[in-house]
Amino acid sequence: MTNMAPQHDIYDVIIVGGAIMGASTAWFLTEDKDFDGRVLVVEKDPTYENCSTAHTNSCMRQQFSSTLNVQISQFAADFVKNLRPYMGNDERVPELSIRNFGYMYLADNETFADSLRSSHKVQAAAGAATQLMTPEQINAAYPFYNVDDILLGSHNTVDEGFWDGNAVFDWWRRISRERGVEYVKNEAVAMTKNAAGTRVDSVTLATGDVISCSQVVNASGPRAVLTARMAGIELPVEPRKRYSWVFSAETPLDRDLPLTIDPSGVHVRENGGGTYQAGGHTDIDPAADYDDFNMDHGLWQDHIWPVLATRIPQFEAIKVQSEWAGHYAYNTLDQNAIAGPHPEVENFLFLNGFSGHGLQQSPAMGRGTAEMLVHGRYRTLDLSPFRFERIKENKPIIEKAII
Numbered sequence: 383m384t385n386m387a388p389q390h391d392i393y394d395v396i397i398v399g400g401a402i403m404g405a406s407t408a409w410f411l412t413e414d415k416d417f418d419g420r421v422l423v424v425e426k427d428p429t430y431e432n433c434s435t436a437h438t439n440s441c442m443r444q445q446f447s448s449t450l451n452v453q454i455s456q457f458a459a460d461f462v463k464n465l466r467p468y469m470g471n472d473e474r475v476p477e478l479s480i481r482n483f484g485y486m487y488l489a490d491n492e493t494f495a496d497s498l499r500s501s502h503k504v505q506a507a508a509g510a511a512t513q514l515m516t517p518e519q520i521n522a523a524y525p526f527y528n529v530d531d532i533l534l535g536s537h538n539t540v541d542e543g544f545w546d547g548n549a550v551f552d553w554w555r556r557i558s559r560e561r562g563v564e565y566v567k568n569e570a571v572a573m574t575k576n577a578a579g580t581r582v583d584s585v586t587l588a589t590g591d592v593i594s595c596s597q598v599v600n601a602s603g604p605r606a607v608l609t610a611r612m613a614g615i616e617l618p619v620e621p622r623k624r625y626s627w628v629f630s631a632e633t634p635l636d637r638d639l640p641l642t643i644d645p646s647g648v649h650v651r652e653n654g655g656g657t658y659q660a661g662g663h664t665d666i667d668p669a670a671d672y673d674d675f676n677m678d679h680g681l682w683q684d685h686i687w688p689v690l691a692t693r694i695p696q697f698e699a700i701k702v703q704s705e706w707a708g709h710y711a712y713n714t715l716d717q718n719a720i721a722g723p724h725p726e727v728e729n730f731l732f733l734n735g736f737s738g739h740g741l742q743q744s745p746a747m748g749r750g751t752a753e754m755l756v757h758g759r760y761r762t763l764d765l766s767p768f769r770f771e772r773i774k775e776n777k778p779i780i781e782k783a784i785i
């Protein structure tokens with residue numbers, strides 16, 4: 383049972399949000415030999431029922447258009463495949479692997495094919511094993527696709543596919559708690575700043591407790607804006623609804639289905655045991671209400687299923703087993719992470735705006751955030767391109783490969 387009241391009234395680091403980003407940061411803090419401070423993770427819903435982490439597709443890919451995002455996923459792959467060594471060879475920690483069915487991007491026009499070609503160059507230079515495929519090659523490897531309208535595919539089966547994000551999340555929480563990190567079931571509702579407005583002095587909780595802190599991390603997922611506003615900061619992040627369906631096929635495919643991104647934007651992947659997981663969203667894609675997780679039932683029937691059955695004719699005969707709606711923390715500026723300290727409120731750090739690719743980014747972003755908290759700089763992978771300042775400067779670092 384998680385306590386509501388923190389044990390202390392002052393902490394070195396308060397993390398607002400205890401899902402995958404908050405948990406990763408907390409664990410990496412406990413790994414740092416130069417850090418022996420107190421860490422409080424404030425999580426308003428320890429059932430994690432509605433957070434992005436609970437609604438994820440739990441896949442990782444090397445296929446990004448920016449080198450930094452490729453490198454972040456390369457660290458994710460290394461971390462997942464070596465979870466136990468990373469956790470000090472603790473025998474309780476499971477050995478994980480990646481189910482490498484790969485992602486398959488399909489282009490039906492020259493503009494998108496060119497974009498795949500230029501991303502391929504970025505990925506190859508970073509050491510990723512992505513291959514461009516002609517329709518004939520796609521058909522030879524995966525005869526079940528209809529590729530009549532397809533000009534080019536982009537596919538990679540190395541360190542690309544499903545991984546057990548839940549297991550990593552659990553072990554980050556479990557070990558960091560054992561090492562003294564405190565998780566409380568509570569909600570951050572306000573912050574106070576010093577007179578100059580350059581530092582957050584304290585975080586007020588829904589129970590009325592006012593907790594002092596040296597540094598505070600915004601790991602609040604789709605609610606990032608609300609947490610930033612407590613420190614007087616505006617962020618270009620909003621909740622966007624993303625729908626998922628798990629279905630079984632009357633005649634299952636004879637080989638693993640890559641996580642296929644149809645040119646329409648609908649995606650579908652292998653889910654094991656003759657089942658498949660599809661995802662998509664409505665054409666009009668407004669910000670969602672924070673608590674709105676209602677399904678759009680017409681979307682499946684009118685759009686998703688017809689797209690799937692056209693791309694993979696065997697999916698004419700399928701049966702939906704489960705469905706849910708989740709929220710992306712969507713960065714409207716450039717669909718990329720916002721990380722590191724605020725330039726003026728200098729002890730307020732962001733870990734926000736992951737726009738649908740945050741699960742795989744959690745190892746590198748938690749590690750980098752812990753480095754910034756302890757050492758005031760990134761020591762492994764330089765995450766400074768994700769700095770907050772780019773928003774005010776209006777200098778987006780566009781990630782083209784957003785699903």
Ligand SMILES: Cc1cc2nc3c(=O)[nH]c(=O)nc-3n(C[C@H](O)[C@H](O)[C@H](O)COP(=O)(O)OP(=O)(O)OC[C@H]3O[C@@H](n4cnc5c(N)ncnc54)[C@H](O)[C@@H]3O)c2cc1C
Pocket residue numbers: 398399400401402403404424425426427430432433434435436437438439440441442568569570571601602603604605609624625626661708709710711733736737738739740741742743
């Ligand atoms: C349908 C879907 C599919 C996805 N598929 C993938 C995928 O295949 N691969 C991938 O890499 N990523 C994927 N993602 C994205 C990924 O799930 C997210 O980027 C990631 O989980 C974000 O984690 P987070 O900790 O930042 O946010 P969240 O998981 O949303 O957690 C934020 C937490 O903060 C808490 N909180 C908020 N405000 C407060 C407050 N004031 N006080 C206390 N607690 C607070 C919330 O309760 C919540 O638990 C997907 C997302 C969705 C929705």
